[in-house]
Amino acid sequence: EHFHAQVRTACQQSAGTVGLKISKVVVVGDLYVGKTSLINRFCKDNFNRDYKATIGVDFEIERFEIVGIPYNLQIWDTAGQEKFKCIASAYYRGAEVIITVFDLTDIQTLDHTKQWLEDALRENEPDSSFIFLVGTKKDLSDAVCERTEIDAIRFANEMQAEYWSVSAKTGENVNEFFSRVAALAFEQSMIKELEKTMGHMAQIGTGNLISMLNFASCNTQASPSCC
Numbered sequence: 001e002h003f004h005a006q007v008r009t010a011c012q013q014s015a016g017t018v019g020l021k022i023s024k025v026v027v028v029g030d031l032y033v034g035k036t037s038l039i040n041r042f043c044k045d046n047f048n049r050d051y052k053a054t055i056g057v058d059f060e061i062e063r064f065e066i067v068g069i070p071y072n073l074q075i076w077d078t079a080g081q082e083k084f085k086c087i088a089s090a091y092y093r094g095a096e097v098i099i100t101v102f103d104l105t106d107i108q109t110l111d112h113t114k115q116w117l118e119d120a121l122r123e124n125e126p127d128s129s130f131i132f133l134v135g136t137k138k139d140l141s142d143a144v145c146e147r148t149e150i151d152a153i154r155f156a157n158e159m160q161a162e163y164w165s166v167s168a169k170t171g172e173n174v175n176e177f178f179s180r181v182a183a184l185a186f187e188q189s190m191i192k193e194l195e196k197t198m199g200h201m202a203q204i205g206t207g208n209l210i211s212m213l214n215f216a217s218c219n220t221q222a223s224p225s226c227c
């Protein structure tokens with residue numbers, strides 16, 4: 001309890017110092033894989049069966065409260081169409097989280113995730129972004145080849161990414177997925193801020209800091225407060 005309270009106070013002081021913390025999340029992947037639908041299910045709790053291509057980029061802000069600290073995710077939805085790629089890639093820089101999306105019913109879109117990820121990583125400092133690999137359209141399970149998921153998990157391991165399968169149509173796993181994204185991004189941003197602003201805590205070492213924050217985030221659900 002005392003330990004948790006100390007971490008909480010340190011985090012609040014740190015958050016107070018830097019003001020409201022915002023993490024940048026970039027969502028990439030082929031056209032039609034369901035990037036916009038995934039974001040809309042999470043931020044607006046709706047689903048549209050009609051396809052409307054994203055032109056360039058779009059973004060949503062989602063507010064969270066973690067260990068009593070207001071925290072925002074800025075979620076960038078990029079266009080999958082080739083002709084918009086150069087516009088979209090201008091927004092990759094500074095991504096704390098990269099979400100690489102493929103369609104579980106179309107293995108080709110999984111093959112293309114490697115390139116999407118390489119393009120996004122190239123614009124960011126090495127090891128500065130969390131990577132997620134997300135298979136969409138889980139509700140169409142009859143059309144999902146078992147091999148696709150096996151390949152996806154293997155690829156995620158290779159890329160040190162976390163793998164999730166979701167359905168924007170039914171909402172399955174969507175809130176759970178974004179809560180995980182928020183918790184990891186928050187933890188990362190707090191570690192950075194604590195390292196910067198609290199010199200004395202650096203003495204206990206980053207490893208200890210990570211376990212303390214793991215403790216904090218395990219004990220507190222990252223819950224979206226509004227859209």
Ligand SMILES: Nc1nc2c(ncn2[C@@H]2O[C@H](COP(=O)(O)OP(=O)(O)OP(=O)(O)O)[C@@H](O)[C@H]2O)c(=O)[nH]1
Nearest residue numbers: 031032033034035036037049054080137167168169
């Ligand atoms: N059945 C099902 N259909 C989905 C799901 N997610 C998206 N779709 C459909 O897939 C199509 C493409 O979805 P979008 O979200 O527009 O795809 P996108 O990746 O944003 O496409 P671009 O903007 O062109 O890059 C739409 O017709 C959606 O209704 C899902 O979970 N299940």
